[in-house]
Amino acid sequence: MKKSTIQDVADLAGVSITTVSRVINKNYPVKESTRLRVNSAIDKLNFRPNLLAKGLIQSCTKTIGIITPSIENLFFSEVIKGIDSFIRPMGYSTILCHSEGDNKSEVDMIHNLLNRQADGIIMIDPRKENIDSGFIEDLSKSIPLVLINGFYDGVKCNYILNDATSGVIEALNYLLGEGCTKVTLLRGKHSYSYDIKEEVYRDFILKKSDYCKVLSIDEGNDLKSVNSAKLKVISALKEKKSAPDGIICCNDWMAVGALHAAKSLGIKVPGDLRIIGFDNTIISQITEPDISTVDQQMTILGQLAAKRIYTMMTTDDHEIQKIFLETKLIIRNS
Amino acid sequence: MKKSTIQDVADLAGVSITTVSRVINKNYPVKESTRLRVNSAIDKLNFRPNLLAKGLIQSCTKTIGIITPSIENLFFSEVIKGIDSFIRPMGYSTILCHSEGDNKSEVDMIHNLLNRQADGIIMIDPRKENIDSGFIEDLSKSIPLVLINGFYDGVKCNYILNDATSGVIEALNYLLGEGCTKVTLLRGKHSYSYDIKEEVYRDFILKKSDYCKVLSIDEGNDLKSVNSAKLKVISALKEKKSAPDGIICCNDWMAVGALHAAKSLGIKVPGDLRIIGFDNTIISQITEPDISTVDQQMTILGQLAAKRIYTMMTTDDHEIQKIFLETKLIIRNS
């Protein structure tokens, strides 16, 4: 079944393509009788307007790209749903790209989005390398760009949405208050969101204690990180003198890994070891015990990013904004 | 920074746009010296070819659309990764759409993909209503379409990839073998994959037992289903006479819900109640006890779908194929 064009519709309805366009876009008065004729022609031919042509002439595609490192972490799923919930009703559609935490993929995907003439891009947890190289800063000069969790002070040129570092402090205060004396941080690589947490952790813990230890696994967002975290924590727990009695994990997957590590060694949680996760995804609720975690308000994070990019796309307000969102520690049984 | 076009590049390099096009696409010999000049002009102007224009003229966008009900279920994540792992290296990019299990969204997204001139569409667990209405069958006449888990015999016009129903039988055999006498099935709505499982369950169980009971929750793929499943199972377990001693859950989220239901009532798993999930996602490994589940080979499922759609897009082999994949019961401690 060959695709029909606006010309076919025009021929069938006995009008010009201009008129068909007007009927479709409802942006110009058309006599009722012709409107009906055109519409029935559209139905008969099953006509679908070619967005490539439309986008080409309007130089606007009503599309935003979302780049996420992973689709295996509910943190991202929730953020994405937040973005969608705001931007869809505004008539935009989204193109979701997952880079699997790969540098090059991330760049390729951005290029692809640019080539497709996306109107804006939201990046969740962009790769550190791509920030450091200046790539992202450059990018933000050529297209409305909002980063989620990609904040660090050095990047001045980007409008950045970021949840506060307050979560780490809240978690630390809680653990110290519960009597922990050896609190460690478990983090992943390649994302500034981990760096910030580490920085805050170090600054804060050194004021209160002389135990300061950071565990780092190779990745952080995919499923493999559960096991990596487990292995990493097992080896930390095996160290006689310096084994931690509290772990703050940079996301809930890692926290699950830590929990399993403790179990495998017969270490009681929360008796001998306390674990705190990050994100408050549902997986922190389904383990035994369920895991205390820092809520990140993912939906709101996404909505704010969407709102901001919408403003940038539709007005000439392109100034750089940094919005910080509150976090909240959810106490459970770990 | 205004976007530069192929004309700008041509002007700067002192050649025609034809030549620039040839340099970019490497589909025609160009003298080395001009090639260099053109390339440096491209770099200088930071030129990015407009895919709208290219797609328009080639009537091919090297794009496939993926429609999934949810991005909150690792089953889908794995399938999607499988698709990507095959189709990306072939030079295609993917547009991922999540319908949140909404009928209308699903249709809208398909229309959007058609309007964008996607070259093919893969649908995971398409909505029952859209199959029943004939919409999907019609669709498959106008674009290469592959369904994953959308199989039922009535749909003759679609090429369908589907994992075997053998999983249900395997699970049933196992539970009966372990001495269960009241095995129920917990399912969701609006997807044929649940219908098939129910059908197989009914056919099989009635031959072996006179206990046949199906529990159904409103949705099945999002996070809310954990809680819905829990509530549904709690009320089933409370029924004195007919409380099940074995539950087959149509995905791992539901199995988690069922497990929590049992816990909340103080019912021992697997002692008093056995639970089997579906999908073998990592969440079936992180609960206590970990959950026996039916592995669905999601990655392969995705790869096969991608491979099939690739063939359909690049050759004139458009015949309807139905591929069935083996499942495997993974025995754990539930």
Place this chain on the structure above:
DNA sequence: TCAATTTAAGAAAAGGTTTTCTATACAATA
């Protein structure tokens, strides 16, 4: 009735590529 205004609809340009067809320059062959 005639001019002026309003309404409805068409013609053609534009958007940025690819592709077919054509043209030039030069070398090779007879």
Place this chain on the structure above:
DNA sequence: TATTGTATAGAAAACCTTTTCTTAAATTGA
């Protein structure tokens, strides 16, 4: 020399819309 062949590169059409500019027809006002 005349002919053929071979690189190399340009001109122009094509892809399918939207949009600006016109035009024709219908309505209004005096």
